[in-house]
Amino acid sequence: MIKNILIISSNYTGHGHKSITEALSEKFDIVPDVKIHVVDGFSLGGSTLLKVGKMYGPITRNSEHLWKIIWDYTSVKASFVNHLIELKIRTRFLALLDEVKPDLILTVHPNFNGSILNILGKNDIRIPFVTLIADLISITPFWADPRADYIISPTIEAKEKCIEFGVPADKIKVLGFPVRERFYSHTPKDAEHYQPDKPLNCLIMSGGEGVGNMGKMAKTLIETFGFNITIVAGRNEKLQAHLKKTLGKKYGDKVTIYGFTRNIQDLIADSDIAFVRSSPNVMMEAVSCNTPIVITGALPGQEAGNPRFAEKYHLAITCDSMNDLVPTINELLENNVAMLKEIKKSQQEYVNPQIPENIVKFILNIPDESLQPAGASHELPHIDKINYES
Numbered sequence: 001m002i003k004n005i006l007i008i009s010s011n012y013t014g015h016g017h018k019s020i021t022e023a024l025s026e027k028f029d030i031v032p033d034v035k036i037h038v039v040d041g042f043s044l045g046g047s048t049l050l051k052v053g054k055m056y057g058p059i060t061r062n063s064e065h066l067w068k069i070i071w072d073y074t075s076v077k078a079s080f081v082n083h084l085i086e087l088k089i090r091t092r093f094l095a096l097l098d099e100v101k102p103d104l105i106l107t108v109h110p111n112f113n114g115s116i117l118n119i120l121g122k123n124d125i126r127i128p129f130v131t132l133i134a135d136l137i138s139i140t141p142f143w144a145d146p147r148a149d150y151i152i153s154p155t156i157e158a159k160e161k162c163i164e165f166g167v168p169a170d171k172i173k174v175l176g177f178p179v180r181e182r183f184y185s186h187t188p189k190d191a192e193h194y195q196p197d198k199p200l201n202c203l204i205m206s207g208g209e210g211v212g213n214m215g216k217m218a219k220t221l222i223e224t225f226g227f228n229i230t231i232v233a234g235r236n237e238k239l240q241a242h243l244k245k246t247l248g249k250k251y252g253d254k255v256t257i258y259g260f261t262r263n264i265q266d267l268i269a270d271s272d273i274a275f276v277r278s279s280p281n282v283m284m285e286a287v288s289c290n291t292p293i294v295i296t297g298a299l300p301g302q303e304a305g306n307p308r309f310a311e312k313y314h315l316a317i318t319c320d321s322m323n324d325l326v327p328t329i330n331e332l333l334e335n336n337v338a339m340l341k342e343i344k345k346s347q348q349e350y351v352n353p354q355i356p357e358n359i360v361k362f363i364l365n366i367p368d369e370s371l372q373p374a375g376a377s378h379e380l381p382h383i384d385k386i387n388y389e390s
Contacts, residue, residue, distance in 0.1 A: 002128070002364050003034050006102035008041045008116065010109045013056040015234075016281030020108050020134055023178040027360040034364065037100045041112040044096065045088035061236060064300055071140070071301030078141045082114030090119050097125065104128040106363065110142035117147045130363060133158050136177065136280045137305035141165045150366065152359060154280070157309065175362060176355035177280065183288040184353040186269035194272070194337045200225070203271035203291075205232035205264075205282065213322055214239070217275060217296070218247055220325050222254050225333075229255045230267055265289060273332070273340070275319075278306035287315050288351050292343040294319050294328060314346035 005028065010017040021038055028036045042053030059067050074081050093116065105127055107113050113131050120127060130150045133143045137157040144151065144165035151167060153159040154177035162172050194200075202221055204214050214231050221227040231247075233240035240259045247255045261267065268274055269289040276282045278298040283306065286293050293316035295307045310316035317339065319328040332339045 002103045004103045005036045006100050006105045007038045008107040008112045011040045012053045017109050019281050020178050023180045023356045026181050027356045041109050044092040049088050068300035075140050085115035086118045106130045108132045108134050110140050113145045135302045137309045138302055175359050177284045178356040179284050179288045182265045183285045200227050200272040202227045202273045203230045204275040231257045235260050278303045287347045290347050292340050
């Protein structure tokens, strides 16, 4: 029986991996006799690998072009990157196994699937190994290692990508995207909440790293539509200070600016529209709060397909540039905010508060006979070119 679980997560590559870990931990913690041990995978590589993890924020904030180069290069060199990470984490990881003695290993970060499976296989260590994909559709092959006992996918689309990468379909379980419980606890606003003579309350944010044209967007929304604006700048302290100096002075109480905040669920739920980049974590949290979304951008690589995904299920509308902002808002507001109401209805039909509990139940009820030796011989497929836009 599975009672002791090692979760490999990440503290610094955005906030999504931590949020997913917290969503699952909330459910694991209430199961009697089950213990979880959460580790930042980058810390297993010592200071060097930890510095690599901490570079994610500055790179994605300041150079999307560089991030795309890194994404594209590593995606076609998956086996090589897995080998490098394996060499860096091997000693600490084996010591961690000896200390924790897990009944199962769960990874929620792509960089520690192939590398850990390499270590387990070469040392003939047989521990059930499960991957939980933290992206929605544009997944890297690092998520799709066929040696894993199971891969938990948030979407049918991500499952299809895993199959393209060589994972047997029966190893992939589509169980949804886990969101922390507090994002489900708000009472949805009904359609009567929208009143023509009452300015809408809008939230502008872009994940934990705080990027995007927040200032220009706020200025347009206030001056054109009279909206009340709340901005969350995330960990980007420089951006937060700049916005307070410029927008706060000019617009007074029409705009409120936060840095990284732990009550983000309240800010999202209290908003009529959330303007966000297509971080899967942020998007799914807004959907869980039943707040209509305007997608304002996508990080190359793992977020590339998210705007199209959100529009496919009518969870959001996409605004591709600042030039499109006013027409996009007009589209949402016309016919007595008909599109806003449609998005809210679609979100209510899509959302499932039971996803974290269902994932935990699946993991704890994996039958022993279904598990193969972790690290059994299985090479990652050779991939010459990956089309993330298809």
